[in-house]
Amino acid sequence: xxxxxxxxxxKFGNLVANSExxxxxxxxxxxxxxxxxAGKSTLVKIISGQIAPDNxxxxxxxxxxxxxxxxxxxxxxxxxxxxxxxxxxxxxxxxTFLIGIKDANPYRNLKQTKENILRIFQKYKINxxxxxxxxxxxxxxxxQVELLRLLYNGAKLIILDEPTSAFSLxxxxxxxETLRSLTKEGIIIIFVSHKLDEIIELCDxxxxxxxxxxxxxxxxxxxxQDIIEKMFExxxxxxxxxxxxxxxxxxxxxxxGKDFLGRNTEDIEHRFSYGSVIGIAGxxxxxxxxxxxxxxxxxxxxxxxxxxxxxxIPKKTYYYMPSDRIxxxxxxxxxxxxxFGLFKSSETRFxxxxxxxxxxxxxxxxFNIRANFSNEVSELSGGNQQRLMLSLMPENQSxxxxxxxTRGLDFNSAENIWEMILSRKSKDIAIFFSSTDIDEIxxxxxxxxxxxxxxxxxxxxxxxxxxxxxxxYVSGIV
Amino acid sequence: xxxxxxxxxxxxIRLVLTLAIIFFVLTLFGTSPISIFDSIIYGxxxxxxxxxxxxxxWAPISLASVALIYTFSAGMWNIGIxxxxxxxxxGATFVARSFFGDTIISPYVQILFALGFGGFWGLICxxxxxxxxxxxxxxxxxxDFVASGIVIYLIIGPWKREGIASTSGxxxxxxxxxxxxxGQNEFPLLxxxxxxxxxxxxxxxxxxxxxxxxxxxxxxxxxxxxxxYFSSGKYILLSFFIAxxxxxxxxxxxxxxxxxxxxxxxxxxxxxxxxxIVLICSRNIFFTLIISFLxxxxxxxxxxxxxxxxxxHSLIGxxxxxxxxxxxxxxxxxxxxxxxxxxxxxxx
Numbered sequence: 044x045x046x047x048x049x050x051x052x053x054k055f056g057n058l059v060a061n062s063e064x065x066x067x068x069x070x071x072x073x074x075x076x077x078x079x080x081a082g083k084s085t086l087v088k089i090i091s092g093q094i095a096p097d098n099x100x101x102x103x104x105x106x107x108x109x110x111x112x113x114x115x116x117x118x119x120x121x122x123x124x125x126x127x128x129x130x131x132x133x134x135x136x137x138x139t140f141l142i143g144i145k146d147a148n149p150y151r152n153l154k155q156t157k158e159n160i161l162r163i164f165q166k167y168k169i170n171x172x173x174x175x176x177x178x179x180x181x182x183x184x185x186x187q188v189e190l191l192r193l194l195y196n197g198a199k200l201i202i203l204d205e206p207t208s209a210f211s212l213x214x215x216x217x218x219x220e221t222l223r224s225l226t227k228e229g230i231i232i233i234f235v236s237h238k239l240d241e242i243i244e245l246c247d248x249x250x251x252x253x254x255x256x257x258x259x260x261x262x263x264x265x266x267x268q269d270i271i272e273k274m275f276e277x278x279x280x281x282x283x284x285x286x287x288x289x290x291x292x293x294x295x296x297x298x299x300g301k302d303f304l305g306r307n308t309e310d311i312e313h314r315f316s317y318g319s320v321i322g323i324a325g326x327x328x329x330x331x332x333x334x335x336x337x338x339x340x341x342x343x344x345x346x347x348x349x350x351x352x353x354x355x356i357p358k359k360t361y362y363y364m365p366s367d368r369i370x371x372x373x374x375x376x377x378x379x380x381x382x383f384g385l386f387k388s389s390e391t392r393f394x395x396x397x398x399x400x401x402x403x404x405x406x407x408x409x410f411n412i413r414a415n416f417s418n419e420v421s422e423l424s425g426g427n428q429q430r431l432m433l434s435l436m437p438e439n440q441s442x443x444x445x446x447x448x449t450r451g452l453d454f455n456s457a458e459n460i461w462e463m464i465l466s467r468k469s470k471d472i473a474i475f476f477s478s479t480d481i482d483e484i485x486x487x488x489x490x491x492x493x494x495x496x497x498x499x500x501x502x503x504x505x506x507x508x509x510x511x512x513x514x515x516y517v518s519g520i521v
Numbered sequence: 522x523x524x525x526x527x528x529x530x531x532x533x534i535r536l537v538l539t540l541a542i543i544f545f546v547l548t549l550f551g552t553s554p555i556s557i558f559d560s561i562i563y564g565x566x567x568x569x570x571x572x573x574x575x576x577x578x579w580a581p582i583s584l585a586s587v588a589l590i591y592t593f594s595a596g597m598w599n600i601g602i603x604x605x606x607x608x609x610x611x612g613a614t615f616v617a618r619s620f621f622g623d624t625i626i627s628p629y630v631q632i633l634f635a636l637g638f639g640g641f642w643g644l645i646c647x648x649x650x651x652x653x654x655x656x657x658x659x660x661x662x663x664x665d666f667v668a669s670g671i672v673i674y675l676i677i678g679p680w681k682r683e684g685i686a687s688t689s690g691x692x693x694x695x696x697x698x699x700x701x702x703x704g705q706n707e708f709p710l711l712x713x714x715x716x717x718x719x720x721x722x723x724x725x726x727x728x729x730x731x732x733x734x735x736x737x738x739x740x741x742x743x744x745x746x747x748x749x750y751f752s753s754g755k756y757i758l759l760s761f762f763i764a765x766x767x768x769x770x771x772x773x774x775x776x777x778x779x780x781x782x783x784x785x786x787x788x789x790x791x792x793x794x795x796x797x798i799v800l801i802c803s804r805n806i807f808f809t810l811i812i813s814f815l816x817x818x819x820x821x822x823x824x825x826x827x828x829x830x831x832x833x834h835s836l837i838g839x840x841x842x843x844x845x846x847x848x849x850x851x852x853x854x855x856x857x858x859x860x861x862x863x864x865x866x867x868x869x
Contacts, residue, residue, distance in 0.1 A: 340747075363748055372748060374741040385738055388731030389750045396729070 044104060044120070044199040044231050045069050046090075051099035053085055060085040061096065062255040071247035072222060072232045078274055078453040082255040083235050087202050090233075091123040092116030103200065122198030126205045128185040132178030136188055139177050145196045163195050167221050182327065183214035190221070194230075201225070202233045205451070212326075212518075219245055239267050271454065292317040294472060295349045298499055313502050315490055318468045322488030323477040324517050331477040331494040332366060335446045338475065339363040346499065348442065350472070359389070360472070362436050366447035368428045373420045379403070379431065380416035386435045410434040410463060426456035433463050443467065445476040449483065461487055481517070485510050495519040527861070532808065534860055535851050542847040543840055556830060557840075564825025565818035570706050577779050579817035580712045581606065581771035581788075585795035586802075586809045587716075587723055588767035592657075593804055594727070595760035596740030601646045601661025602792035604668035605639045605765040609772025611672060612638030614691060614783040617698035617776070618680065627698040628711065628777060635773035636766040642668065643765015644758065651754040657761075673785050680783065690784035700778040712774055719767065724806045736760055768792065797845045803852075816841065 046068050053061040061082045066073075075083050088094045090101060095111025102108065109115040130139050140160055141149045149156045157173075164171065169187055177185060186206055193201055206218070222232055222245065234246055242249060243265045251259040251273050259273050298311045315321070325331030330343070337343035339361050350356060365371040373382065383403040384394050403416065410430045414423050420431065429452065436443065448464065449457035464474060465487070478484050484491060491508055493501040493516030500516045501508075547554040565575045585602055592599035599605075612634035621627045645664060649655040673688060680691045701711050727733035739746055739756040746753040775787050798816060802808035823837030 359750055365748070371742075371744045374738050374745055376741045377738060381734060381737075384731075384734050385749050388734055392731055394729050394731060394734060 044229055045102075046200055046231060047102040048086075048090070049100050049102065051086065051089060051096045051101070053089060053094070053096045059255045061089070064099070064252075064255075064257055066250050066257065066260070068231050068233070068248065070229065070231060071226050072234055072245055074242040074246035074249035075233055075235045075252065076242065076249055076270065076274060077252035078455055081252040083252055084204070085255075086252070087123065087204055087233070087235060090116065090200075091121055091202060117196065117198075120197060120199035122193030122196065122201045124186060124189055124193065124201065124203045124206055128182060128189055130177050130185060130189060133176060135174050135176055136171060136180070137173040139188065140192055140195070143192050143196075160191075160195065163191055167191065167194075167224070169221075181214070183218070187214075187218065187221075190218075194225075198230070200231045200233070202235070204235045206234075206236075215241075239270060242270075243267060274454075292472075293351045295351070296346065296502065297349055298346045298502070311502075315473070317472050318470075318474075319489045320465070320468065320474045320476070320487055321490045321492060322484035323475060323492045323494060324481060324484040324513055325477065325479060325494035326517050327479050329479075329494050329517065330497045331479070331492075332446050333497075334492070334494060334499070335444045335475055335477045336363065336365070338442065338444050348473070356442070359437065360440070360442055361444060362441050363444040364432050364446060364448065366450050366477075368425065368432060369421060372432050373428060375421045376419055378417050378419050379407070379412070379414050379423075382420065382431065382435065406434040411459065425451050426453075426459075429456070429460055430463070433460065436467070440470055440472060441467075442472045443474045443476075445474070447478055448476050449478075457483075481510065481514055484513065493517050528805075530861055535848060535856075538851055538856065539844055539847045543843045546843055547840075550836075552830075552832065552836075557826065557832070557836070560825045560829045561819060561822030563822070563829075565822035571821070573706050573708060575814075575817050575821045576709060576713065577774075578821050579814050580709065580716060580774040580778060581791045582795055582798070582817055583716050583810060583813040584719070584771035584774065585768050585792050586798045586813045587719055587806070588764040588771070589795055589799045590723060590727075590804050590806065590809065591736065591760045591767075592764040593799055594733075594736045594740050595757050596743070597650070597657050597757060597760060598796075599643070599646070599661060599761065599764050600658050600796070601643065601664045602764070602768050602795065603788045603790070604661070604665040605642045605768035606772040606775065606788040606792050607665075607668040607672055608642040608765075609635035609639035609769025610776040610783055610787040611668075611675065611772070612636075612769060613773040613776045614675075614680070614694075617694040618691070621698075623695040623697045625697060627695075628700055631698065631773055631777055632715075632770065635769040637769070639769020639772060640762045640766035643761040643763075643768065646765075647758040647761030650761075651757055669785070672783060672787060676783060676785060688785050690780065690782045693782045694777060698777060699781055700774065709778055712778055715770065719770075720806060720810055727806070732756075732759075794841070797841075801845060801848050 046066075048064055048066040051061050051064040052059075064082075064086060075086065077083050085094070089096050089110060092111060092113040092115055100107055101110060103119050103121075106119075108119050108121075131142065134142070137157070137160070141156070144156075146156060160173075169191065171180065171184055171188060177188070180188070190201070203222075222234075226232060226247075234242065236242055246263075246265075248260070248262040249265065249270075250257055251261070251270065253274065261270070293314050293316050296313045296315070298313070323331040323334050333343040334346065337346060338348060341347065348356060369375055374385070377385070380396075380399065380403055383406070384396070384399050387394065387399055387402075400416065406412075407414070410433055412423075412427050412430045412434060414427055414431070420428060423431065429448065433448075443464070445464065449460055452460065464476070467474065476487070485505070488505050491501075491503060491505055491513055492499055493513055495517055496519065500519070501512075544554040547557060564571065566572050585606060588605070589599055589602060613631040615638075616622070616627060616631040616634045621630050642664060646657050646660045649660040650657045676688055676691055677686050681687075682690075682692050700709055702709050727737070735746070735749075735751050736756050736759075738749070739753040739760075743753040746756075771791065772787065775789065775791075776783055780787065794816060795813070798813050799809060802812050819837055819840060823834055823840075826832040826836055827834055
């Protein structure tokens with residue numbers, strides 16, 4: 044298999060998404076790198092036939108691929124593995140398979156089809172019960188099933204669009220092994236990811252995109268510092284959590300209920316000073332996000348916050364930011380200005396749009412949101428949506444509850460977000476955030492809460508922990 | 522501002538295209554679209570008295586439409602609008618038959634009762650939705666039937682005409698209970714004032730108040746409401762109460778303005794028609810005002826078809842349906858946007 048991408052260009056209105064892209068891949072695993080908005084997704088969508096380019100062509104083994112129709116791409120051997128599994132949660136694994144395979148009528152010879160499917164599962168050493176419903180599988184397992192389905196359909200070029208964001212360490216390892224064995228069969232893999240360590244570990248060659256153009260083509264061995272420098276113009280040094288900061292006021296986290304071994308325990312109290320950044324660590328699928336939300340809703344557990352002053356914390360002190368920005372955090376069809384209006388709506392009955400415009404333009408500038416007032420939030424990129432949510436934080440002293448604040452963002456956007464969050468340390472009572480990325484937890488927290496499964500396993504100051512300890516805690520090893 | 526002008530342009534092109542489709546289909550029926558529209562316009566606006574008749578039909582439709590803007594904004598399908606209109610009429614009739622009936626304040630007391638009855642009926646839907654998690658379409662449809670049942674019970678039961686048990690309606694109200702009019706042709710000034718005040722008021726609510734914005738936000742994403750420190754449930758309840766109350770006014774208009782009595786199908790299907798109108802207008806208040814008038818003219822003018830052209834009145838139903846369907850399809854196709862950009866480009 045050989046893929047040649049020639050002069051692919053695509054414009055959306057005035058926005059150049061892809062400009063004269065040329066990539067040629069002969070074998071192995073190829074990484075597609077670039078910050079948010081660099082044009083990776085557009086290119087992936089063009090190859091998989093979801094959108095048609097304005098110009099250019101793609102050759103598969105020298106044959107021209109008809110662009111702009113997904114069926115053509117699939118029939119030519121292109122398989123796309125989406126970031127979030129696109130399957131049918133209510134159907135069984137087998138049924139999902141039967142719907143999505145090439146065979147004209149798989150039910151006609153069900154026994155034979157079943158055997159064929161089983162063979163491919165065995166070949167790649169994946170043990171999943173066929174009869175269970177797809178939604179009962181973990182995200183990682185669902186992705187594996189999807190991958191197998193693509194292989195069953197004879198995919199010779201597989202595109203993985205940030206596939207590991209939902210994987211546990213174990214699953215990632217298995218997936219990488221499978222991918223490597225695939226390349227030995229001559230299958231080409233295009234791997235889209237933000238995570239440099241994964242790319243260095245897995246990929247043979249890489250293309251770096253920036254503002255829609257190819258700026259570098261590199262191959263093994265990779266130098267991570269070099270890649271970062273090529274991807275971003277300014278590589279300002281990382282902001283460190285301000286450790287010298289002290290505040291005399293304290294608050295208490297009251298953990299109650301069952302402990303991680305299921306025993307009934309007494310309430311445990313932890314006292315921390317105002318302005319602490321508290322990272323809630325957990326693996327994918329653990330309840331670390333639920334603990335974040337719990338401080339806001341008190342639905343999940345009895346763990347709660349108590350201030351030293353014993354004043355009941357008013358609801359408005361909390362600012363909760365869900366990880367699902369567009370589904371839970373923002374209002375899809377409302378524009379940016381209306382969001383600021385909504386933010387003001389708790390203070391006033393009548394909306395003075397001129398005043399709101401003034402405040403919003405200041406905030407848009409301060410938080411570096413690339414959008415106009417009249418843009419609906421569904422038109423914004425993930426990073427801009429996240430910055431919009433941050434810009435809506437209350438001005439006064441708050442308790443921030445940030446659910447995976449940098450999920451799906453590239454290094455630069457993520458650092459940018461953290462800069463904004465950490466600048467509030469001196470003002471706020473506490474900043475909670477959850478993450479499945481232990482490096483992020485370690486980088487920014489003063490205090491680490493480790494969650495394994497549904498339980499809090501450990502709460503401690505970072506200075507009394509090691510990174511390995513945290514990894515053990517979240518993995519359930521105590 | 523520019524965006525508004527563009528919106529008007531797009532809607533204008535869409536209107537022209539929709540009419541073209543209707544003309545085409547009418548031609549397929551072997552009728553002459555020109556003469557049909559001619560007789561509709563003559564029938565609805567050919568004389569002052571015909572115009573007044575159109576206004577009397579327009580009143581409940583425009584009121585029900587503005588009512589629905591509130592519930593649609595909150596993301597609710599207020600199918601119960603028919604029942605709310607009916608209950609408003611019941612409230613009005615209750616006052617007209619009481620000792621207020623022959624006093625000059627009767628219409629004003631009727632307004633209060635219509636607001637209350639309709640609002641209460643709407644609120645039931647809201648409470649079932651928020652507290653009981655019953656889908657508003659089911660409860661609304663159910664409450665529509667209940668409301669019709671109540672009216673029939675009242676007409677053949679407690680409010681039946683002297684000596685006759687008939688479903689043709691109650692006794693005609695005392696003249697003092699009719700909606701006040703002015704002039705020989707009985708221009709319903711009070712009703713028209715109420716409509717315009719409500720429309721301007723609603724425009725203000727949605728444009729300049731926290732309440733309106735929160736209502737809109739509730740409709741987009743109930744989950745996110747909590748993050749902005751308001752409860753979507755409260756706003757759903759309020760939207761149903763307001764919509765029900767305004768729909769109640771539509772019932773008042775039907776009972777005391779159109780029929781001057783309570784009849785079994787007092788809502789006349791205007792509630793369902795209004796749902797279509799609001800859908801066509803994408804909740805835009807001014808478009809709603811205009812389109813609801815067009816539909817009323819269609820209804821009133823349609824009665825001329827039989828007299829002048831010997832065509833069945835049901836043709837109006839076909840025209841209405843064609844209008845709605847073509848409009849919605851055109852909206853989905855976004856044809857006008859393409860056309861408009863072509864026009865602008867060729868001008869440049």
